[in-house]
Amino acid sequence: MTAMQCDLLVQGGTVFDGSGAPGVLADVAIVDGRIAAVGAHLGMQAGEVIDARGLAVAPGFIDIKTHSDFTLPINPRAESKVRQGVTTEIIGHCGFSVAPCLPDKVELLRDYLSPSAPWLPFRATDFAGYLGTFPATAVNAGMLVGHNTLRLMVMGMADRAPTAAELQGMIWLLEEGLQAGALGLSTGLFTAPGSYAQVPELHALGEVLRRHDARYFTHLRDESNGVIASVEEAIAFGEACGVHVQIVHFKCSGTDNWGKVSTALSMIEAARARGVRIDCDAYPYTAGSNPLKNILPQWVQAGGVAAMLERLREPATRDRIRADVAAQGLNNWGRVESWDSVRISISPNLPQHAGTTIAELGRVRGIDPVDALCDYLIEDKGATRVLVTSIAEDDVRTLIRSPDALVGSDGNCVADYGTVSQGMPHPRFYGTFPRVLGHYVREEQLVSLEQAIHKMTGATARALGLTDRGLLKPGWCADLALFEPEVFIDRSTYADPHRYPAGERTTVIVNGVVVVDNARHTGELPGKVLRRAPGGSVS
Ligand SMILES: [Zn+2]
Known part of the structure; x- marks a missing residue:
C-alpha cells in the first residue's frame, strides 16, 4: 500500500460511505477520477492532500x-x-x-x-x-x-x-x-x-x-x-x-x-x-413553486398560453375562477390559508414585483385578488412563477x-x-x-x-440504477462532499434566497476534480453526462 501513489488524498475526515453506516475516521485516495482506496492512515504519496480533519466526508x-x-x-x-x-x-x-x-x-x-x-x-x-x-x-x-x-x-x-x-x-x-x-x-x-x-x-x-x-x-x-x-x-x-x-x-x-x-x-x-x-x-x-398559470383551474389553461390570456380578460372567466377556488382551493395546491400564501418569485416582464403576494397586489391596486392575479398574468404574458405555501x-x-x-x-x-x-x-x-x-x-x-x-x-443511486456513484468505495467515481457537520446549514430564505450555505470549509469533488475549494468555486467543469446502458445500469 505504501508504494501506491494517488492523485488526491482526502485525509483524516469522518467518512460516511453513503450506505447508511455510521462515520469512521479514514482517508480517501483518488486516482484518475475514481476512488482507489478508503481506509485509516493510507499513508500514500499524493499529488495533492486535502486536510479533512473535523469534516464529514460523504459521497457527493x-x-x-x-x-x-x-x-x-x-x-x-x-x-x-x-x-x-x-x-x-x-x-x-x-x-x-x-x-x-x-x-x-x-x-x-x-x-x-x-x-x-x-x-x-x-x-x-x-x-x-x-x-x-x-x-x-x-x-x-x-x-x-x-x-x-x-x-x-x-x-x-x-x-x-x-x-x-x-x-x-x-x-x-x-x-x-x-x-x-x-x-x-x-x-x-x-x-x-x-x-x-x-x-x-x-x-x-x-x-x-x-x-x-x-x-x-x-x-x-x-x-x-x-x-x-x-x-x-x-x-x-x-x-x-x-x-x-x-x-x-x-x-x-x-x-x-x-x-x-x-x-x-x-x-x-x-x-x-x-x-x-x-x-x-x-x-x-x-412551500412549493409553480408557474402562476398552473394554480388556475385546468379549463383556464386549455389551448395554450395565448388562448388562456385572451380568456382571462373576460369577467365571466374570473367569476368562474373565484367559484372554483372557493370550492376546491387552487389547482394542484388545494386550499391555502389566504392569497398571501401565493408569492410572486420570478416575473420576466415585471421583475420589480418579485416578492409581492397576490393579496398584496390586490390591496395595492384596490381590486379583488383574483382580478389582480388575472391582470398580472396578462401583463406578464403568462410567464410569472410563484411560491405557494401549502x-x-x-x-x-x-x-x-x-x-x-x-x-x-x-x-x-x-x-x-x-x-x-x-x-x-x-x-x-x-x-x-x-x-x-x-x-x-x-x-x-x-x-x-x-x-x-x-x-x-x-439510496438515491439505487433508485436511479447508478452503478458507480453514491457510495465511497474503491472503483467508484470520485464524487465527494466535505462539510463541517457542526456548521453546515442553509442560509437561503424566501425573502433573501440567493445565499449560499454556511460552512467556510465546504469542499466538493466531481470525478476527482475539486470544484469547490473551501467554499470557493474553482471554475472547473468536470461533470459528465450519465447514460443508461442496455440492462438498465447508468454510468
Ligand atoms: Zn413537478
Missing part, C-alpha cells in the same frame, strides 16, 4: 429531482448546487424536457416552457444530439424524456387520447431518447397536455420503458385533494409495467390534505412488500424521518450573479441539502447524519 449528493436543464447551459458552474455538496443532477422532470424538439416545433416548445425556462435558448434536436452536445458543467447530469414534450411534438395541446399513429409517434421519440441514454420517462400528469393522458397511453409508454430497462418518474396527477388516488395510480403503473417508479417532489398539498403523507408512505411500503419497485423524494420546505411542517418532518423518502431539491442550479440571479427563486435552489443536514439532523435530531446522507447518496 445526488439531486434526483431538478429542472437544471433550464439553467445548466447558461450556468454551467452550477453554484447553488455544488455549494450544497451536490455532484449529480437528474433533469428533464415533470414531463418537461427540452429534447426531443422537432424542427417545426421549436417555437411551440419555447412558448410552452417559457414560464419555467425564461432564459434558455431552444433549438431543434433529437435526444442523441441533445446529450452529445450538452455543455461542460460542474455537475454530472442524467436526463429524462418528458412526456409533455413528447405530446407537444406529436399532438400539440390537444385534449384527447392520441390516435394510434400519434401514440406510435410518441413511442418512436421515447425509444430514440432511451437508445441515446436517457434514464427514463418523466410525466407531469397535473399539467396540460400531460394531464390529458389516460392510463392506456401511459402504460403503452411504460411498456417501452420495460423493454429498455428504463425508469418512470412522475409528478402525480394530483398532489392535493386527489393525492391518495394519484399515489395509487403511480403504484398501479409500477405493477402493470414492471418498471421502477419514482414519485417526485412528494407532498400532500392544501390544508384539507395535511397528514396524508403517512397514509401514502404506508401504501408505498405495502407496494414494495408486493415487489413493486417504487421510491419517492421530497424537499424540506412547506404543505404541513409535520408532513415535511415525516418525510425527513422516513427511510422510503429520498432528498431532492426540485430546484434549478442558479448563482448570485448574472442572468440566473434574477428574481426570487425558491430557497430550495440553494438550501435543500444543508437544510436537511443542518436544521433537521443537527438542530432537530429527526434522523441520524448517516441516514440523512444515505437518503442523498446510496
Whole structure:
C-alpha cells in the first residue's frame, strides 16, 4: 500500500460511505477520477492532500429531482448546487424536457416552457444530439424524456387520447431518447397536455420503458385533494409495467390534505412488500413553486398560453375562477390559508414585483385578488412563477424521518450573479441539502447524519440504477462532499434566497476534480453526462 501513489488524498475526515453506516475516521485516495482506496492512515504519496480533519466526508449528493436543464447551459458552474455538496443532477422532470424538439416545433416548445425556462435558448434536436452536445458543467447530469414534450411534438395541446399513429409517434421519440441514454420517462400528469393522458397511453409508454430497462418518474396527477388516488395510480403503473417508479417532489398539498403523507408512505411500503419497485423524494420546505398559470383551474389553461390570456380578460372567466377556488382551493395546491400564501418569485416582464403576494397586489391596486392575479398574468404574458405555501411542517418532518423518502431539491442550479440571479427563486435552489443536514439532523435530531446522507447518496443511486456513484468505495467515481457537520446549514430564505450555505470549509469533488475549494468555486467543469446502458445500469 505504501508504494501506491494517488492523485488526491482526502485525509483524516469522518467518512460516511453513503450506505447508511455510521462515520469512521479514514482517508480517501483518488486516482484518475475514481476512488482507489478508503481506509485509516493510507499513508500514500499524493499529488495533492486535502486536510479533512473535523469534516464529514460523504459521497457527493445526488439531486434526483431538478429542472437544471433550464439553467445548466447558461450556468454551467452550477453554484447553488455544488455549494450544497451536490455532484449529480437528474433533469428533464415533470414531463418537461427540452429534447426531443422537432424542427417545426421549436417555437411551440419555447412558448410552452417559457414560464419555467425564461432564459434558455431552444433549438431543434433529437435526444442523441441533445446529450452529445450538452455543455461542460460542474455537475454530472442524467436526463429524462418528458412526456409533455413528447405530446407537444406529436399532438400539440390537444385534449384527447392520441390516435394510434400519434401514440406510435410518441413511442418512436421515447425509444430514440432511451437508445441515446436517457434514464427514463418523466410525466407531469397535473399539467396540460400531460394531464390529458389516460392510463392506456401511459402504460403503452411504460411498456417501452420495460423493454429498455428504463425508469418512470412522475409528478402525480394530483398532489392535493386527489393525492391518495394519484399515489395509487403511480403504484398501479409500477405493477402493470414492471418498471421502477419514482414519485417526485412528494407532498400532500392544501390544508384539507395535511397528514396524508403517512397514509401514502404506508401504501408505498405495502407496494414494495408486493415487489413493486417504487421510491419517492421530497424537499424540506412547506412551500412549493409553480408557474402562476398552473394554480388556475385546468379549463383556464386549455389551448395554450395565448388562448388562456385572451380568456382571462373576460369577467365571466374570473367569476368562474373565484367559484372554483372557493370550492376546491387552487389547482394542484388545494386550499391555502389566504392569497398571501401565493408569492410572486420570478416575473420576466415585471421583475420589480418579485416578492409581492397576490393579496398584496390586490390591496395595492384596490381590486379583488383574483382580478389582480388575472391582470398580472396578462401583463406578464403568462410567464410569472410563484411560491405557494401549502404543505404541513409535520408532513415535511415525516418525510425527513422516513427511510422510503429520498432528498431532492426540485430546484434549478442558479448563482448570485448574472442572468440566473434574477428574481426570487425558491430557497430550495440553494438550501435543500444543508437544510436537511443542518436544521433537521443537527438542530432537530429527526434522523441520524448517516441516514440523512444515505437518503442523498446510496439510496438515491439505487433508485436511479447508478452503478458507480453514491457510495465511497474503491472503483467508484470520485464524487465527494466535505462539510463541517457542526456548521453546515442553509442560509437561503424566501425573502433573501440567493445565499449560499454556511460552512467556510465546504469542499466538493466531481470525478476527482475539486470544484469547490473551501467554499470557493474553482471554475472547473468536470461533470459528465450519465447514460443508461442496455440492462438498465447508468454510468
Ligand atoms: Zn413537478
